[in-house]
Amino acid sequence: MNQVHELRLDPTVCDAHGFCVEMLPEILTLDEWGYPLLASGTLAVAVPLQLLPSAKKAVAACPVAALRLVKVER
Amino acid sequence: MSTPPAGIARLLPVGPTGAALDLRSLADHERHFGPLPAIEGPRIGHPGSMVHEIERAGLRGRGGGWFPTARKIHAVLESAAGRRAWSAGRKPVVLANAMEGEPASSKDAILLRHSPHLVLDGIQVLAATLGAPSAFIAVHRGSSVIDIVTRALAERRDPIVIELITPPARYVASEESALAHWTGDGIATPVFLDRPFQRGVNGRPTAVQNVETLAHLGLIARYGGEWFASEGATSAPGTSLVSVGGAVSSPGVIEVATGTPVAEIIDRCNGFSGDVAGFLTGGYGGAWVATDALLAAEWSPESVSAAGGVIGAGILWALDARECPVQELARIARWMAGESAGQCGPCRFGLPSIADDLDLLATPAAQAADLHRINARLPLVQQRGGCKHPDGTARFVTTGLHVFQDEVAHHLHGHCSASIGAGSLPIEHPRRTPVPLPGRDFR
Ligand SMILES: Cc1cc2nc3c(=O)[nH]c(=O)nc-3n(C[C@H](O)[C@H](O)[C@H](O)COP(=O)(O)O)c2cc1C
Ligand code: SF4
Ligand code: SF4
Numbered sequence: 001m002n003q004v005h006e007l008r009l010d011p012t013v014c015d016a017h018g019f020c021v022e023m024l025p026e027i028l029t030l031d032e033w034g035y036p037l038l039a040s041g042t043l044a045v046a047v048p049l050q051l052l053p054s055a056k057k058a059v060a061a062c063p064v065a066a067l068r069l070v071k072v073e074r
Numbered sequence: 075m076s077t078p079p080a081g082i083a084r085l086l087p088v089g090p091t092g093a094a095l096d097l098r099s100l101a102d103h104e105r106h107f108g109p110l111p112a113i114e115g116p117r118i119g120h121p122g123s124m125v126h127e128i129e130r131a132g133l134r135g136r137g138g139g140w141f142p143t144a145r146k147i148h149a150v151l152e153s154a155a156g157r158r159a160w161s162a163g164r165k166p167v168v169l170a171n172a173m174e175g176e177p178a179s180s181k182d183a184i185l186l187r188h189s190p191h192l193v194l195d196g197i198q199v200l201a202a203t204l205g206a207p208s209a210f211i212a213v214h215r216g217s218s219v220i221d222i223v224t225r226a227l228a229e230r231r232d233p234i235v236i237e238l239i240t241p242p243a244r245y246v247a248s249e250e251s252a253l254a255h256w257t258g259d260g261i262a263t264p265v266f267l268d269r270p271f272q273r274g275v276n277g278r279p280t281a282v283q284n285v286e287t288l289a290h291l292g293l294i295a296r297y298g299g300e301w302f303a304s305e306g307a308t309s310a311p312g313t314s315l316v317s318v319g320g321a322v323s324s325p326g327v328i329e330v331a332t333g334t335p336v337a338e339i340i341d342r343c344n345g346f347s348g349d350v351a352g353f354l355t356g357g358y359g360g361a362w363v364a365t366d367a368l369l370a371a372e373w374s375p376e377s378v379s380a381a382g383g384v385i386g387a388g389i390l391w392a393l394d395a396r397e398c399p400v401q402e403l404a405r406i407a408r409w410m411a412g413e414s415a416g417q418c419g420p421c422r423f424g425l426p427s428i429a430d431d432l433d434l435l436a437t438p439a440a441q442a443a444d445l446h447r448i449n450a451r452l453p454l455v456q457q458r459g460g461c462k463h464p465d466g467t468a469r470f471v472t473t474g475l476h477v478f479q480d481e482v483a484h485h486l487h488g489h490c491s492a493s494i495g496a497g498s499l500p501i502e503h504p505r506r507t508p509v510p511l512p513g514r515d516f517r
């Protein structure tokens with residue numbers, strides 16, 4: 001089994017500040033309403049190892065703690 | 075054990091005249107169904123024998139998802155067992171969902187109007203099975219069913235007290251996490267991170283169950299799981315209440331065995347009252363299906379979804395062919411947008427923007443660009459909400475645009491073939507979109 005880091009968004013908390021997108025443009029873009037769109041199109045996206053530092057910055061940049069990084073077994 | 079009833083009139087038994095019996099009084103109820111037997115509670119590591127009966131019954135929830143009830147019970151028991159022994163959060167809660175948020179559904183109200191005690195029996199059965207010390211029944215504020223439930227509760231001497239609660243009449247307030255949120259904290263907005271079976275009412279493991287599901291439990295406790303599974307489809311046994319509406323001669327709620335051909339359900343409603351443009355299945359969070367495809371299906375979750383529909387909470391609505399279906403799509407999508415809890419961006423802003431473009435598409439001045447914008451936005455509101463409200467709305471719109479593509483094409487060519495005004499699908503209290511501040515009127 002493989003360990004994968006997953007970035008998860010709580011949509012009920014996200015306030016469309018967009019700071020996360022600046023930190024991690026590779027897998028986060030803004031939709032037309034100003035909310036982050038994960039590359040998966042859902043509320044969880046796998047983070048490639050080389051982007052892990054940026055993902056951590058994105059999590060830290062969110063003023064409302066809407067993002068979490070979790071380790072999942074795949 | 076009293077004699078099990080034969081036939082398919084289980085939840086709504088009929089009298090000699092063919093009309094459903096009024097079993098609102100406890101005496102009439104017990105005379106008809108017999109007394110409720112005592113239910114064995116769970117011991118550490120051993121769910122009671124009732125769980126086994128529910129497994130044998132193969133009962134699946136009738137609130138929309140058709141989730142196996144025994145599996146939910148196991149999940150709640152496991153979640154409770156995982157708590158520290160001295161923790162107050164160890165005791166499960168039973169929450170009966172009588173909210174009936176889908177405007178085209180009336181089966182829960184009809185059930186409670188005829189047999190409220192069967193539902194309350196089911197709550198007792200589930201609470202005893204889970205070892206839950208408290209239980210709630212949620213009826214939406216302003217509902218005519220409140221009086222009936224109040225009177226029925228006053229007649230009973232139950233081991234576990236059932237409290238009637240009345241959350242606000244909002245579509246998403248009846249979603250299970252919103253309901254648990256309201257019961258504990260008085261705010262009827264969906265909760266994203268915790269599922270009720272893990273952390274529901276005040277953090278306790280909570281079993282949210284539709285009232286029809288609970289009424290079936292009241293029967294399974296009396297007559298057993300094997301009796302229950304003796305009617306209906308193997309994949310989803312038993313009987314099911316169906317709210318049939320629209321262009322049928324005798325609209326209303328009927329009880330059928332699962333697996334019944336949909337064409338037979340329409341026959342029991344005395345057929346169509348005119349030409350039908352298509353069928354809405356499962357309500358405003360459901361799906362449109364072409365008439366022929368649906369009439370060829372059977373009333374089971376699998377067969378209805380193979381036809382492109384959703385069995386959901388048992389709604390079948392035949393749309394009158396004289397109405398403009400695109401106008402109906404626009405009107406209902408707007409209402410659903412207003413029912414958002416306003417917490418998640420794609421739901422709060424995405425649904426109104428889709429409704430805006432549907433308004434344009436609903437007129438003979440519609441442009442191809444309007445349709446393109448809708449199609450581009452529909453995927454952006456799916457799988458991105460804290461609950462499934464936007465997904466259901468998107469499915470309603472996507473399937474509608476597909477089933478009514480000919481009428482959409484007419485609009486793009488400057489015509490509308492409607493001969494009467496739209497507006498048959500029922501809605502209550504249209505609200506402003508995008509909804510104002512998240513959560514404001516959810517108390
Ligand atoms: C937006 C939304 C609205 C819902 N409305 C209702 C409702 O009005 N009544 C109901 O029983 N279930 C409703 N549900 C389903 C509940 O969340 C829950 O799954 C159900 O009450 C569980 O009962 P069951 O297992 O007996 O079907 C709704 C779900 C969603 C996502
Ligand atoms: S920084 Fe936080 S609040 Fe802002 S868009 Fe990203 S997740 Fe949402
Ligand atoms: S998806 Fe919509 S209805 Fe569901 S929690 Fe988010 S804002 Fe509320």
